[in-house]
Amino acid sequence: MRQIDAGLITESVKKMVMEANYFLPEDVYSTIKEAQDKEEWQLASDILDKILQNADIAKNDQVPMCQDTGMAVVFVEMGQEVSIVNGYIEDAINQGIREGYEEGYLRKSVVGDPLNRVNTKDNTPGIIHYSIVPGDKLKITVAPKGFGSENMSRLKMLKPAEGLEGVKDFVLETVELAGPNPCPPIVVGVGIGGTMEKAAFLAKKSLMRSFDSYNENPFYADLEKELLEKINELGIGPQGFGGKTTALRVFIEYYPTHIAGLPVAVNIQCHAARHKEVVL
Amino acid sequence: MKKLTTPLKVEDLKDLKAGDNVTITGYIYTARDAAHKRLVELLEEGKELPIDLEGAIIYYVGPTPAREGEPIGSAGPTTSYRMDSYTPQLLDQGLLGMIGKGKRSQEVKDKIVEKGAVYFAAIGGAAALIKKAIKSAEIVAYEDLGAEAIRKIYVEDFPVTVVNDAHGNDLYQSGRKEYLQWLKEN
Ligand code: SF4
Numbered sequence: 001m002r003q004i005d006a007g008l009i010t011e012s013v014k015k016m017v018m019e020a021n022y023f024l025p026e027d028v029y030s031t032i033k034e035a036q037d038k039e040e041w042q043l044a045s046d047i048l049d050k051i052l053q054n055a056d057i058a059k060n061d062q063v064p065m066c067q068d069t070g071m072a073v074v075f076v077e078m079g080q081e082v083s084i085v086n087g088y089i090e091d092a093i094n095q096g097i098r099e100g101y102e103e104g105y106l107r108k109s110v111v112g113d114p115l116n117r118v119n120t121k122d123n124t125p126g127i128i129h130y131s132i133v134p135g136d137k138l139k140i141t142v143a144p145k146g147f148g149s150e151n152m153s154r155l156k157m158l159k160p161a162e163g164l165e166g167v168k169d170f171v172l173e174t175v176e177l178a179g180p181n182p183c184p185p186i187v188v189g190v191g192i193g194g195t196m197e198k199a200a201f202l203a204k205k206s207l208m209r210s211f212d213s214y215n216e217n218p219f220y221a222d223l224e225k226e227l228l229e230k231i232n233e234l235g236i237g238p239q240g241f242g243g244k245t246t247a248l249r250v251f252i253e254y255y256p257t258h259i260a261g262l263p264v265a266v267n268i269q270c271h272a273a274r275h276k277e278v279v280l
Numbered sequence: 281m282k283k284l285t286t287p288l289k290v291e292d293l294k295d296l297k298a299g300d301n302v303t304i305t306g307y308i309y310t311a312r313d314a315a316h317k318r319l320v321e322l323l324e325e326g327k328e329l330p331i332d333l334e335g336a337i338i339y340y341v342g343p344t345p346a347r348e349g350e351p352i353g354s355a356g357p358t359t360s361y362r363m364d365s366y367t368p369q370l371l372d373q374g375l376l377g378m379i380g381k382g383k384r385s386q387e388v389k390d391k392i393v394e395k396g397a398v399y400f401a402a403i404g405g406a407a408a409l410i411k412k413a414i415k416s417a418e419i420v421a422y423e424d425l426g427a428e429a430i431r432k433i434y435v436e437d438f439p440v441t442v443v444n445d446a447h448g449n450d451l452y453q454s455g456r457k458e459y460l461q462w463l464k465e466n
Contacts, residue, residue, distance in 0.1 A: 040466075105353055235459050
């Protein structure tokens with residue numbers, strides 16, 4: 001067994017929540033830049049320019065790019081030969097979130113109870129997903145998720161007969177309903193198949209992919225491209241003021257499902273597509 | 281680029297059109313859902329509000345904490361529809377401007393026309409850029425709400441775009457329509 005100290009996990013998570021909020025990932029930045037070069041509608045191009053300026057300021061001044069510094073979504077891939085010592089992994093992660101949101105001047109946006117709504121004042125708990133993988137490494141991905149875009153996400157249990165067309169319609173309808181609310185340009189994460197919660201998980205997980213990646217299955221890669229094109233024909237544009245750039249990317253993940261079902265989940269992500277990862 | 285200063289007068293707003301880029305200078309208030317809820321509860325109890333809404337602008341924002349020596353942290357707009365159920369009552373109190381992002385309800389849009397008010401959008405997610413336009417900030421009510429407390433902030437040339445003007449136009453409909461029309465013709 002390889003031993004990893006819980007303190008190291010706390011330190012890594014703390015650093016990642018801060019960096020994720022200050023530094024827009026390079027691939028996201030360059031995709032917005034490319035979109036701006038292709039955007040012929042003036043108001044739209046101006047907005048994309050301001051979004052890039054904003055990312056530059058956030059990086060140079062080390063301030064959050066968005067005031068909604070999100071709920072901390074954390075993906076843990078733990079090698080089955082790893083053993084965590086000196087603490088419980090979940091406590092270590094939440095401690096990293098607590099320290100990072102405090103020291104990094106990040107906004108605390110979590111309430112302890114969804115109906116009674118009292119702020120926990122330290123942005124914990126995070127939303128932590130674990131998976132056990134082969135090997136002796138520990139990979140942690142931290143993704144602060146803003147709720148302007150999270151609130152525009154949807155899930156539907158389609159009938160198998162609705163098939164491919166049903167999925168496409170649902171994705172387009174979700175983007176249409178969201179309109180200007182999730183701060184377009186957006187990234188669209190789609191989970192197809194599995195069970196209800198698996199589809200939602202896949203949609204979220206897909207948003208962690210690099211912007212130059214496509215689904216490994218050519219059928220789904222083509223579907224990603226087709227949906228991106230269709231979304232950008234809607235004309236919603238940056239901030240919903242009209243234009244070509246409604247979405248930057250569509251990511252699809254799929255999973256086997258039941259003979260009677262076709263779950264589909266759409267997780268909307270704004271242009272502040274923040275995530276950071278570390279392998280320990 | 282049109283320039284507005286606060287407090288606003290109905291006069292100042294009648295020539296504004298959906299799609300206009302405007303800059304705002306002066307004192308404005310910040311408030312999100314939790315503060316709106318309290319304000320409207322006070323009105324329903326017939327009590328006085330802690331802030332004067334006559335000609336005021338409310339900016340829908342919950343900023344990040346300020347670093348030492350700075351007035352405020354990053355401060356971009358939050359999604360406005362969560363304020364829709366409270367907004368008409370505040371417009372009745374003299375509120376003339378709102379800054380946020382995203383669609384408003386028909387009820388709010390109608391009230392905007394009735395009162396000659398305006399709904400502006402700031403760029404969602406451009407919080408570090410907008411921070412630079414905010415020169416001072418002071419909590420004036422509901423400190424216990426933290427990021428959601430009501431702040432009185434002084435802004436200088438705060439860049440916004442008119443979404444819903446006093447004449448019933450809506451940039452979220454017209455902007456897209458114009459773009460698609462232009463696309464067809466080009
Ligand atoms: S949707 Fe994204 S960019 Fe918009 S306010 Fe929320 S976190 Fe920021």
